[in-house]
Amino acid sequence: MKRFLVTCDPGLEDIAEEEIRKKLKAKVKRFFNFQGKLLVDLKSSKKLFALHSLHHIIELKKTFFLRKKTLDELYEKIKRTNIDELEKADSFRVTSKRFGQHSFTSIQIQNICGKALQEKYKKKVDLKNFDVNIRIDVVGNLCFVGIQHTRESLYKRFKKSFNHPAAIKSTIAYGMLCLAGIKKGNTLLDPMCGSGTIPLEAASLFKDKIRIVAGDINKEYVKGAEENAKLNGLEKFIEFKMIDATKLEKYFEKAEKVDRIVTNPPYGIKIGKRKNLRKLYRNFLVSASKILSDSGRMVVINLRAEMFRIAVIRTKLFKVIHERVVESGGLYPHIFVLEKI
């Protein structure tokens, strides 16, 4: 049995834990004092690659404490760490992430650990064409040493010919879809789909078991999202249309209720005007309540948490049944789960 340190979106550890437990029936351990990491015991890393909630997979070789939290101590401890895979390799690189207060940077960790391992194993450092990627994370005074099995983060699983400037990670889309509690036969709508991350994720999970409708007010984005779906062989599972999320009742017949809305409205970082954003959130909520079935559910990710929460309270149409913060690229958007009042 091997021990893997897997990384996920900070704030979605419970989603990753459940996916691992359900799909792989593996033992999972959560950390209480730091986010975005889990420990999994498995014979091989192979099945972890097929999961939807993970970023990186690291086969753990050693964990130790840094009592003095200095680079000299780290250098000495790495020199005493045995990594058999480096005996057989021609080249290696060191990748590092650092969390907490330290007197050194992650680049310095990479340099000092690279030096220690090069002196010990006499192998070439190659940052691009390496045989083995040694991952060394320092979290507070804890150090994790392992072999990173993933080259690129697994959240980049979809091929995209159209990249939206404000796209979310597919792992976050997966988390939102889990929180939506989608059932077979449901109609799912993302009316502000951008490059299509949420509908693509939904199509890869549910295929034809549900109806997926995706739209955006920007014609170019709808075209781009459809292209992305085609590139991934998922276009047959998604209906694309130009949609104004503030007039949703225009696109759905009265009898044609939507069961789940999962979406990522603009945060206003690029659009600007707060007044317009406030109006968009309010009108979207009013319109969404008209097409969502009474037992329906809406999952929204939004960086403007306060503004969105006020819109929910003032429109008096939905109640927040769950709210959490996730970390994404240094930003901390909130995920809201809403049900009709």
Ligand SMILES: C[S@@+](CC[C@H](N)C(=O)[O-])C[C@H]1O[C@@H](n2cnc3c(N)ncnc32)[C@H](O)[C@@H]1O
């Ligand atoms: C944050 S982006 C969505 C990004 C998307 N989740 C992705 O991963 O690519 C928000 C999108 O909302 C769209 N939008 C803004 N106002 C809209 C409206 N009234 N109706 C529909 N879409 C709208 C924008 O064109 C933009 O593509």
